[in-house]
Amino acid sequence: MSVVLGxxxxxxxxxxxxxxxxxxxxxxxxxxxxHRKEGVVDFECRGLDRWRESVDRGDGILLAPNHCRYADPLVLGWPARELRQHVFAMASWHLFNEGWLDSFAIQKMGGFSINREGSDRQSLEMAIGILADAERPLILFPEGTTNRTNDVLKPMLEGITFIARTAARKRAKTSDGQVVMHPVALKYLCQGDITSWANEQLSELEDRLSWRISPSDTILQRTVRVAEGLLSLKEIEHVGNVGTGDLPQRRDQLMRALLEQAESKLNLIPGPDIRDRVRTIRSEVVARYFARPHTSDETEALRIYATKADLAQELLSYPTCYLDRELATDTRIVETIQRMQETFLGTANVAVPLKVVIQCDDAIVVPPHKSARGEEDPLLGLLRERLTSMITTLSAEARPATQCGLA
Incomplete structure (x- = not known):
């Protein structure tokens, strides 16, 4: 559970x-x-001359990467090292509660906290100040949270353009400089054949389900079947029966049920967006927890509501058609297996070696004026367009499952 109640x-x-x-x-x-914690053993930087040009101009630099793995903030240290640059990064509060060593390392490398369960003026002012003063490049993940779905960009949060535009206005008042945003695409690629690793991981999951596989079953077929089996267990756990329909329909039904269960207990009015509903539940849990002392039963109930919200968010990371036979790649299979391990076992096996491609796009000059109310910020739309284009192109560098014996 990523909600911090300690x-x-x-x-x-x-x-x-x-x-x-x-x-x-x-x-x-x-x-x-x-290498040890995330399985990332190699990297390749592309387009760093674009980042360097912004540094040479003295711009306030905002780096806006996609966020598909926990490794993402750290792998951005590689291009920073090649450019002899240090960076700042906004990091979720729960990461500072994973242990003293992790907290120490995140802070010393330039990380600062953001409270996802409430307003955090200090964090916003810190981010705006860093950009306005062009102190160091600042890393902000526009998707907000990680999802282990490298080839699909999640909906982006408007907070990133609010920070960028506010910093641009502040910088315009104090200097002749500008604030720029660099979309950065991160693509993880498997190094070598994943068959042995996938067999081992799927066999462990199948053993937990007491399944025997057919010798003719492919890695892809087994991955999809295990996903369906594990979803069935969660359906029984939370709603008492296996859902109807295809896998995406059952996923959506379970997400709705999880959120409705928590919202009804917390007297919350459901909204139209899954992520907003998750955020509202988590915020309410934290607010109630610290409002007054609780009995052990009340504390456990709040933890359960937060866990339901977290599971709904995790289910949102299983996109429709991601493992269709003609679309599946070795990296998509690895991502899905690791995501299932995290969701159902608590931790993912990272023994499969990965290489990350870090591609920096041209700078987008951030205008200092506010965007029109009631409409999507065009700056956010341009960022999404640039990131989607790069991610789509990079996804073609993964090996198709049909060509490497996995389908």
């Missing part, structure tokens, strides 16, 4: 010195961490 939110500012990030980069500590 202690109330307290803003964590970034470390502003150069000694610690230089030490971490010089001794390749991030490289070893990514």
């Amino acid at each position: 202690r109330p939110y307290q803003f964590v500012p970034p470390h502003r010195g150069n000694l610690w990030p230089s030490f971490i980069q010089t001794f390749r500590i991030v490289d070893r961490y990514l």
